[in-house]
Amino acid sequence: MSIVITGATGRLGRLVLSSLIRLDVPREELVAAGRNEGKLGDLGGLGVRTVRVDYDDAASLDAAFEGAGTVLLVSSGEVGRRVDQHRNAIEAAARAGVSRLVYTSALGADLGRLILADEHLATEQLLTDSGLPYTILRNGWYTENFEPALRHAESTGQVLTNAGDGRVASATREDYAEAVAAVLAQDGHAWQTYELSGDEAWSFDELASALTEVLGREVVHHRLTPERHLAALEEAGVDEDTARFLVALDANIEDGALELVTGDLSRLIGRPTTPLLEALRAMR
Numbered sequence: 001m002s003i004v005i006t007g008a009t010g011r012l013g014r015l016v017l018s019s020l021i022r023l024d025v026p027r028e029e030l031v032a033a034g035r036n037e038g039k040l041g042d043l044g045g046l047g048v049r050t051v052r053v054d055y056d057d058a059a060s061l062d063a064a065f066e067g068a069g070t071v072l073l074v075s076s077g078e079v080g081r082r083v084d085q086h087r088n089a090i091e092a093a094a095r096a097g098v099s100r101l102v103y104t105s106a107l108g109a110d111l112g113r114l115i116l117a118d119e120h121l122a123t124e125q126l127l128t129d130s131g132l133p134y135t136i137l138r139n140g141w142y143t144e145n146f147e148p149a150l151r152h153a154e155s156t157g158q159v160l161t162n163a164g165d166g167r168v169a170s171a172t173r174e175d176y177a178e179a180v181a182a183v184l185a186q187d188g189h190a191w192q193t194y195e196l197s198g199d200e201a202w203s204f205d206e207l208a209s210a211l212t213e214v215l216g217r218e219v220v221h222h223r224l225t226p227e228r229h230l231a232a233l234e235e236a237g238v239d240e241d242t243a244r245f246l247v248a249l250d251a252n253i254e255d256g257a258l259e260l261v262t263g264d265l266s267r268l269i270g271r272p273t274t275p276l277l278e279a280l281r282a283m284r
Helices: 011-022 037-044 058-065 082-096 117-130 143-156 173-185 204-215 226-235 240-254 264-269 276-283
Strands: 002-005 030-034 049-052 068-073 100-106 134-139 158-161 192-196 220-223
Touching: 002 011, 002 173, 011 030, 011 173, 030 037, 037 049, 049 058, 058 068, 058 082, 068 082, 068 173, 082 100, 082 117, 100 117, 100 173, 117 134, 134 173, 143 158, 143 204, 143 276, 158 204, 158 226, 173 192, 173 264, 192 264, 204 220, 204 276, 226 240
Parallel strands: 002 030, 002 068, 030 049, 068 100, 100 134, 134 192, 158 220
Antiparallel strands: none
16 A cells, blocks of 8 residues: 655655655655645656645545555645644545554644644644544754754854743754654554654754854854844844744743654664754755
8 A cells, every 4th residue: 555745845745755765665655745746747757656635625635545555744834724734634534544644743742832833733633533543743843944044144153043041952854754754664653642853952052153163153142032033033134924933933942842852753763863063064
C-alpha cells in the first residue's frame, strides 16, 4: 500500500520524499501530493506518482488517499483556516480506510505557550476523535527560520529580539524531515506523540556569538521591549501582521515555548541533531 506525502511541493515535504527514497522505500509506493501542479511535475521525475490535492477540495483528497496505507498530513500554511482544512483531510483518510495518519503538529502544543498551538491542538483532537491510528510529530522550530536574522546581522552586526533570556531548541528542516521519513517507513509508531526538537536549547546571546564566528564580524544581541521591537521591524519594512507575529513569537520564546529538549528527534534519526553553528554556516 502507498505512502501519501501531502505538501510534497513544500520545503519539508520535498525533504521527506528524498529521505524516504534514501531509506529505499520503493518509489512506486510513494505518492507526492500537492496543489502546485507545475512543482508536482518536477517531483514526477523522481519516479514517484504525483497527484494534485487541495485541503479545501474533498474530491481531490479522496482521489489522493485511495489505496493509501499511510498518509502524511503536513499542516496547512493557511493560519486561521487550518482546522477546517485538516478536518477535511482526516475525514477523507477515514473514508479511504488508511492504516495510519501522521500529522506534523507544533512543539508542546498542549502547553498553550506558542502562538500557533491552538490550531494544532484542535487538529490533534480531531485525530483522536477520528478513531484512525495516528502518529503526532510535534515539530519544534527550524534553524532556517533564523536566516533573516543572519542576513540582518550580516549587514548591521545586530540581533534584535524581545525574547529576553528565552532559549530555542532548534534543528534543521533536514533533521525533521528525516524523522518524519523514519516514522513513515517503520512500524511501531501508531498512537505515539513525539516532541521533536534539537539536542541543545540556545539563547539569543549564544546565537549572536555563533553569528560572530560565522560572519567574521562582531554581532551583538540587543534586548528590546516588544513595542520597540515592533517599531524596528516596521521601520525595516516588515508588514504589520508579520511584525506582530514575530513580536508575539519572541514573547512565547521568553516564556519557554521553544526550549523543550526531549531527545525524541535524535532518537528517531539515529544521530545528533545539527548544531546551531553548523546550520548557520550552511545558510551562509
